[in-house]
Amino acid sequence: MSLLSASPEVLRTIVLHALDDRPCGPPHEWYGLVLSCRTLQRQLDTPAIHALLFTAAFHVPTSARPTLSAHAKAELTRRFTVLKFLKRGASCLEEAGLTDALWVANGLLRIH
Structure with a gap:
């Protein structure tokens, strides 16, 4: 069986297993x-x-998944960009970018 002939459910399962026990960050496997x-x-x-x-x-919670579908990609990009910025310790960001980074970081702290 080829990976290309696998069902979408099997591919989703593969992606989820690849993400298990990894630190929060962009999903490189996906x-x-x-x-x-x-x-x-x-x-x-x-x-x-x-x-x-x-x-x-x-x-x-997975119960929130149906309401996330429309905006999940944009929010993933936003949060991963902020996490990359915070990890790298970038010294300067425009004021709007810094404000957004702080709001995202605040939301992430509340989750964990």
Whole structure:
């Protein structure tokens, strides 16, 4: 059986297992699969998968997943950008970017 012939459910399970026990950060395993070919991109770069990644990365109850689908990709990008900024310790950010980073960090602290 080829990975390309796997059902979307199997691919989702593979992505979730790859994310288990990893520190909060961009899902490199998922991103690598999405970039590998158009077939996997169509199956894995969907609002449902974005919501799944969001709930797994930020410990959001799975019951909230249906309401996240529309905005999960944008929020994932926003939060991972802020986490990268905080990890790197960037010395300067425009005031709006710094304010956004602090709001996201505040939300992340409340979750954990």
